[in-house]
Amino acid sequence: MSNHSIIRITKELADIQKNSDLSLAVACRDVDVxxxxxxxxxxxxxxxxxxxxxxxVKFSKDYPGKAPTVTATTTNGGRCRFNPNIYAQGKVCLTWKGESGEEWSSAQGLESILISIQSLMSSNPYENEPGFETANDDGDKKNQRAYIAKIRHESLRITVIQRLEEYLGLSPSGVVIPQSSINSEDSDQDDDVVGELEESVNFEPFKDLCKRRLLWYFDSYLLAISKAKVEVKDGQPFTRMPFECSSNCMEGKFNYTELEKRLRVIKKALDDETRRWAMEGLVIKKREGTAAANLQRQFEQVVEAYKRDKNVTLTIELADNNPFVWEITYFGRPMTNLDGGLFRIKLCFSPRFPEEQPRAKFETRLFHHRIAPDGTPCYTVKRVEDAKSHIEAIIEALEEESPPYDPRTLVNPDAAKLFWGSPDDRKMYNRMLRRMVQRSVEE
Structure with missing residues (x-):
């Protein structure tokens, strides 16, 4: 691959990684761009x-003159076609709207490719199939509803629940599965091949991202299940579409009762994992490990920084003198809806921080569109390795009063419905928030 190609790809990766877009993420192993x-x-x-x-995504040495090859890997082992243009075998059908019509243009790049794929994930993907774009008869409308219903079920089952169960080592029944090694059928392969397989299997750059997002969207998933249960019955088979065939389709049965149970087990496992971080942290501290020393140093620096900052009033302490668990008390800023409030936030750090980002939870109950009902705040941070940046981002999310509409940040469905509803709804939201703020000093 030419230096020009490598520089171009590296820059594109960096641009996406720096972007605050909550819908896209990219990663590569070491320098294998x-x-x-x-x-x-x-x-x-x-x-x-x-x-x-x-x-x-695989780039050839001719990039950007030639488009990269894109393969869908979330297909349930080649058994699930999530879209007319995203096949069960992984093929992704895209058209390149470059300067010469439907051709790839070197002016395009990785981000435009991902956005093009994302655009396929529409509210009515049935229309993505050629010949069905303007389907209007009753049969087609019935198929559209049936197609949307099964995509919604399998998106939750395969891309969320099944993925998180694998990350957490859980079986569908909730039993913890021991970490397995390479299958015995690979034992006859040479060491180099086995090593490559192990490296490929172990490269999971989005594990922490998906765990954090599940904590954000847990109640949104439950809401989707609740609505879907009204439309379909457990045990009802999926409808095969006219454009599906046996080797390239989405088959199965609805079972939202089971999905809800599995989702709750995952949530509990994530909460248990966060608690284990604290216990692991105490062991590391006792051994005078580097991770504990680094967090202790950051804690001392952050405490001193906020002592000098007259614009923010908060205190930070270590829970049980554990540098992996910070207890923050934030005082609401005057002349805002938070005025007079006293908010307790627990910030738990992983022994693998910053590879695993900290998990925050408001221990003070709040009715807020950016705070999930269990207290998990939705926030984004630019410097993931800097503890103070996480605190600043949490406060920024808490204090925002006139944010642009972004459904990806709305982690409390009931609060979001009022916040973005009618003027009367917004008044109700403000009243409920103020009521919680007043109670915060009484708890």
Whole structure:
């Protein structure tokens, strides 16, 4: 690969990684920029809503003169076709709207490719199939509804629940599965091949991202299940579409009762994992490990920084003198809806920080569109390795009063419905928030 290609790809990766877009993420192993993993978060108000769809992108030495090869890898082992243009075998059909019509243009890049794929994940993907774009008869409308229904079910089952169960080592029944090694059928392969397989299997750059997003969107998933249960019955088989065939389709049965149970087990497992971080942290501290020393140093620096900052009033302490668990008390800023409030936030750090980002939880109950009902705040941070940046981002999300509409940040469905509703709804939202703020000093 030429230096020009490598520089171009490296820059594109960096640009996407620096971008605050909550729908896209990319990663590559070490310096192997030719082989990239990408993940697309399913758009809201679509059957793909908040699903985790992964793709493998391979760049040739001719890039950007030649388009990269894109393969869908979230296909349930080649058994699920999530879209008329995203096949069960992984093929992704895209048209390049370059300067010469439907051709690839070197002016395009990785981000435009991912956005093009994301655009396929529409509210009515049935229309993506050639010949069905303007289907209007009753049969087609019935098929559209049936297609959307099964995509919604499988997006939740495969891309969210199944993925998180694999990350957490859970079986569908909730039993913890021991970490397995390479299958015995690979034992006859030479060491180099086995090593490559192990490296490929172990490269999971989006594991922490998906875990954090599940905590964000947990209640949105539950809401989607609740609505879907009204439309379909457990045990009802999926409808095969006219454009599906036995080797390239989406088959199965609805079972939202089971999906809800599995989703709750995952949520509990994530909460348990966060608690284990604290116990692991104490062990590392006792051994005088580097991770504990680094967090202790950051804690001392952050405490001193906020002592000098007259614009923010907060205190920070270590829970049980554990540098992996910070207890923050934030005082609401005057002349805002938070005025007079006292908010307790627990910030838990992983022993693998910053590879695993900290998990925050408001222990003070709040009715807020950016704070999930269990207290998990939705925030984005630019410097993931800097603890103070996380605190600043949490406060910024808490204090925002006139944000642009972004459904990816709305993690409390009831609060979001009021916040973005009618003027009367917004007044109700403000009243409920103020009521919680007043109670915060009484708890």
């Amino acid at each position: 030719r082989n990239v993993k990408a993940i697309i978060i399913g758009p809201s108000d679509s059957p793909y809503e908040f699903g985790f769809f992964e793709f493998a």
